[in-house]
Amino acid sequence: MSLPPVEPDTKDWTWVLARPCPECGFVAADVSANGLADAIRENAASWATALGGPEVASRPEPGVWSPLEYACHVRDVHRIFEERVRLMLEQDTPRFANWDQDETAVAGRYAEQEPEAVAAQLAAAAGAVADRYAGVPDGAWGRRGNRSDGSEFTVESLGRYHLHDVVHHVHDVGRVAKAATVAAYDASAEAYRDGTVTMPAAVGDLVSRFVARVPAGSRVLEIGSGPGRDAATLESLGLSVRRTDVAPGFVALLTAAGHRADVLDPLTDDLADPGRGGAAYDGVWASACLLHVARADLPVVLRRLAGATRSGGTLHVSLKEGDGEAWSTHGNVAAPRLFVYWREQPLREVLEEAGWSVDEVTRNDGLRGDNWLEVLATHEVLATHEVLATRRDA
Numbered sequence: 107m108s109l110p111p112v113e114p115d116t117k118d119w120t121w122v123l124a125r126p127c128p129e130c131g132f133v134a135a136d137v138s139a140n141g142l143a144d145a146i147r148e149n150a151a152s153w154a155t156a157l158g159g160p161e162v163a164s165r166p167e168p169g170v171w172s173p174l175e176y177a178c179h180v181r182d183v184h185r186i187f188e189e190r191v192r193l194m195l196e197q198d199t200p201r202f203a204n205w206d207q208d209e210t211a212v213a214g215r216y217a218e219q220e221p222e223a224v225a226a227q228l229a230a231a232a233g234a235v236a237d238r239y240a241g242v243p244d245g246a247w248g249r250r251g252n253r254s255d256g257s258e259f260t261v262e263s264l265g266r267y268h269l270h271d272v273v274h275h276v277h278d279v280g281r282v283a284k285a286a287t288v289a290a291y292d293a294s295a296e297a298y299r300d301g302t303v304t305m306p307a308a309v310g311d312l313v314s315r316f317v318a319r320v321p322a323g324s325r326v327l328e329i330g331s332g333p334g335r336d337a338a339t340l341e342s343l344g345l346s347v348r349r350t351d352v353a354p355g356f357v358a359l360l361t362a363a364g365h366r367a368d369v370l371d372p373l374t375d376d377l378a379d380p381g382r383g384g385a386a387y388d389g390v391w392a393s394a395c396l397l398h399v400a401r402a403d404l405p406v407v408l409r410r411l412a413g414a415t416r417s418g419g420t421l422h423v424s425l426k427e428g429d430g431e432a433w434s435t436h437g438n439v440a441a442p443r444l445f446v447y448w449r450e451q452p453l454r455e456v457l458e459e460a461g462w463s464v465d466e467v468t469r470n471d472g473l474r475g476d477n478w479l480e481v482l483a484t485h486e487v488l489a490t491h492e493v494l495a496t497r498r499d500a
Contacts, residue, residue, distance in 0.1 A: 139242070156177065156276070157177055184232050185231050194251040202251060280403075294439040295355035312422060312424075320389045325379065377410060389419050390414075
């Protein structure tokens with residue numbers, strides 16, 4: 107059965123060279139010419155993960171490409187831009203042939219291609235164009251070329267335009283991955299509740315240390331409350347907890363148990379406390395939940411949490427230690443979930459940049475041989491970036 111056509115993208119995206127993209131957060135000015143090659147290679151690694159996800163050929167909506175179709179497009183974008191950069195280096199102000207991405211998708215039967223083959227082809231195409239950027243002589247970044255519609259680029263601006271395209275499409279498929287992970291928790295909410303009743307000793311120790319850092323009766327925002335085990339323990343020790351989760355299935359369980367709980371995405375939703383007229387929280391408890399947040403989005407989430415927390419407030423966050431990201435099916439959740447892994451130093455850096463002073467990072471062994479990075483941090487007092495981030499998010 108043929109799929110319905112995707113609405114052609116006729117927008118002129120050259121404006122992303124002058125201002126940030128509000129959808130994916132790409133800022134062209136942040137990318138140096140010499141950093142293009144590494145950025146292209148890093149982006150390609152994300153596609154290998156995306157193509158290993160569940161139902162990779164399924165469209166989220168009839169007129170929206172599936173992750174597989176997006177990956178085919180990105181593969182072909184790399185090939186097109188490798189050719190364009192080559193022409194700019196070899197010729198004086200070449201005019202590029204028109205490329206219709208929508209016609210290419212139909213003619214190439216993107217939806218029918220094999221994910222494993224596409225992953226290999228995309229990696230090869232990304233490697234080739236990354237090598238092309240890496241080989242640009244220092245004095246050649248200003249060489250020019252013209253698109254068929256008359257838009258003029260330098261090698262450097264073309265590279266930034268190219269990078270935005272593939273970064274933006276990781277954002278597009280990231281929404282699919284996020285929805286799949288939330289759906290996995292929704293489908294297994296009761297099984298997850300029943301399988302996590304007992305709090306591990308290491309988590310109990312973290313709870314005690316967190317409670318010792320905040321005044322009695324403090325108001326805490328919990329991100330990723332799940333079935334509510336941690337919130338119940340925090341409240342038994344004298345704190346007031348706002349329960350939230352991005353998965354409606356968990357919120358339904360909490361509500362059925364008699365608790366007030368909110369469906370809340372810390373990346374996009376209003377974090378203000380409805381129970382206290384929007385007053386700042388004394389602390390944030392985010393145990394084993396932000397490991398599902400896309401790497402590029404975690405700094406945004408951490409800034410938003412800082413903006414909702416009083417100066418001197420405490421944060422607990424735990425993430426799995428490792429590199430990259432991966433789909434995993436294990437434990438009490440039957441369907442695949444996407445996990446993003448972090449190393450200590452990069453995690454410290456994004457926390458500090460977001461307005462959190464890292465007090466300690468400890469390691470705990472997981473139930474399946476994995477390692478956890480357990481962080482306790484303090485919201486810095488009146489940091490300049492705190493004010494700016496709050497304004498941006500207002």
